[in-house]
Amino acid sequence: MKRFFFICIIAFASCTESDEQSKYLRWVGDSEFNPKIDSGDFELCNSENLVRQYFHFDRGLGYKGGKKELRKIYAEAYKQPVDVDQSGMIRIRFIVNCKGETGRFRMISSDLNYKAQTFDKKITDQLLRITQSLNGWDIHSMNEIPQDYYQYLIFKIEHGDIIELMP
């Protein structure tokens, strides 16, 4: 029995060492909880290691009313800043938990040539606020157990206005 525990400890230690040395998290794009930017109110229903991707459920992007409804929401809520003439792409990625609640919002942005670029806050603050207010995300299950999953939205921006909503 002692030998068994010893093997377990070694296995755990070597695993931990490997994790610490790696520049990768569990999966590409994983967002670890950051108390400085993430709300403590948002909780996963299952383990961190079980957060899936939206496309794992073979249903595509799932929102009440579909993509059309999302387009309508942004068209109504987003106001093109008059004094900002920026173009490019902005991705907001987040987790939808098993109750359909959202959290751990992360943003990246680029110019139209995919080179990293920071957008004016008059654009990004609006997009983040609207995205955080969305409450119609589908609840996806596997084996009848509701899952947590990553979802993202990409906004193609031209001259400060949204011209495409993806994926």
Next chain:
Amino acid sequence: MRKTPCLITLLLSCGLFAQPNCEAYKYHGDDLKYRACKVAEKRAGHYQFSRAYQEALDEALAIDSTFAYAYKVKSTAYLKSGDFITWKELIDQAVKYDPEGELFYRASCRYQFFRDYQGAIDDIDLLDSLVDYDIGYSQNGDYHLNIVKALCYKGIGSPNRALEIFEEQLSDSTHFTGIYDYLHLGVLYLEMGNYSKALESFKRQELENDIAENRYYSALAYKAIGNRKKWLENLELAKKKHEQRERMFDPYTENMDQIFLSDILNEIEVSLNSFNNN
């Protein structure tokens, strides 16, 4: 012939980017690439998003930094997570070291994932200039790259150029009809006001893959020519097909010309109101 694109889709989905034959590199005397290729095999059985998968490819690239295939398969997780910055850095490396082999992938992903129409057109034209054989299909197998190019021209507001490319490609006797080819062509004709040609295309699409979109756009064409009976009939059929999931679908992205159930229901309401008012 009709089943060929579906078969391509299936093969590409299941064995997406199957490991190349490492022995071929050895046979051609490229020992560095052979060793990199063998190391890349370590990712077998690991999910493409996972640490083990990514690390195996990093190790391969540390052996041979010109191994285009490794950059491409490494890029896929970034593509699917919406990280367009890292995806583009990686796929650009793949294209740099093997443009003939990897331009198809960058082109079709630019179209499908980022609606980067001009970027996709430029990549397809570049590929066409580099090879003297058929430029092939999109990464998901849904379209010939010339059809992708046509859709991109439509996307940038050049429908006449899009139509030229469509007609040229579809009249090629070696073309394998894609699952949405005639639907897109029909929608293009519909948008250009050529309703008889639109209906002709939708009839052809019926034979290939008679999905909800085909019936919805057929309904709009019948509406435009004043055939109210067929307008409503096709809408009802579109609704039924949509509810039965006989519709355009991609697990990652929305397709061009894809419709939603609400589009059909709204049009049914318009149609019924029209009947009631007359």
